[in-house]
C-alpha cells in the first residue's frame with residue numbers, strides 16, 4: 001500500500017527547475033533509495049515532502065490526504081520526519097536531551113513522557129553514551145542522536161539524508177543494521193545516499209533523479225545497469 005506519493009511535483013528556484021514533474025510513490029514499510037548525481041534534486045525533493053519547501057506545482061499525498069499546503073510542523077505531527085545532512089545538535093545538552101527536544105516539540109509530549117520516549121529511542125539505537133554532552137560524542141553517536149531526534153515525533157515515514165557520510169566502514173555497517181531495525185519496527189524509510197554499497201545492501205527499490213527528473217526506478221541490481229543511470233553518474237566531475 002502506498003503511504004506517500006507525489007503527482008507532477010515541480011520546484012523552481014527562479015529559473016532553475018530543481019524538481020521537475022516528479023510522480024512517484026513510497027510503499028508502506030519499504031526502504032526506498034533516492035539516488036542521483038550531485039545537484040540532481042534529491043534533498044529538494046525530500047524538503048518538498050517534509051515541508052521545508054512548498055512545491056511550485058503538483059501534489060503530495062500522505063496517508064490518503066493532500067499535504068502540499070501543510071506547514072512542516074503539521075507534517076511532522078501527522079507522521080513525516082527527516083534527518084538533516086548537516087547535523088546541528090543543541091550544544092551544552094546531552095544526546096538524550098537532544099532527543100527529548102524532538103519528543104517535546106515534535107510529538108507535544110510533557111517532560112516526563114519525553115524523557116521516557118528519548119530513553120526508549122536510545123535503547124533502540126543502542127546509544128550507550130546518551131548522558132554525555134554532545135561535544136563528547138563520536139560521529140556515529142551524533143548520527144544516532146540526529147536519527148533519534150527525528151524518531152521522537154514517532155514518524156510513520158522517515159527520510160534519511162546522507163546519514164552514512166563521515167562514518168568508517170565498521171560504523172557504516174552498524175548504521176545499516178540500525179536502519180534495517182527501524183524498518184522492522186514498522187517505519188517506512190526513504191534514504192538519500194551516495195555510497196552505492198549502502199544502497200545495494202539496504203534498499204528494496206530505488207529512484208534515480210537527474211536534473212530534477214526521475215530517469216530510472218526499480219530494484220538496485222537492475223537500475224545500476226541502466227545506461228541512462230551510468231551515463232548520469234559518469235557525467236559527474238568528482
Ligand SMILES: Nc1ncnc2c1ncn2[C@@H]1O[C@H](COP(=O)(O)OP(=O)(O)OP(=O)(O)O)[C@@H](O)[C@H]1O
Nearest residue numbers: 013016017018036037038039040041042043044045
Ligand atoms: N534554496 C535554494 N535556492 C536556490 N537553489 C537551490 C536551493 N536549494 C537547492 N537549489 C539548487 O537546486 C538544485 C538541486 O539541489 P539539491 O540540493 O536538491 O540536489 P541534491 O541531489 O540533493 O545534491 P547533493 O547530492 O549534492 O546533495 C541544485 O542546482 C541546487 O543548487
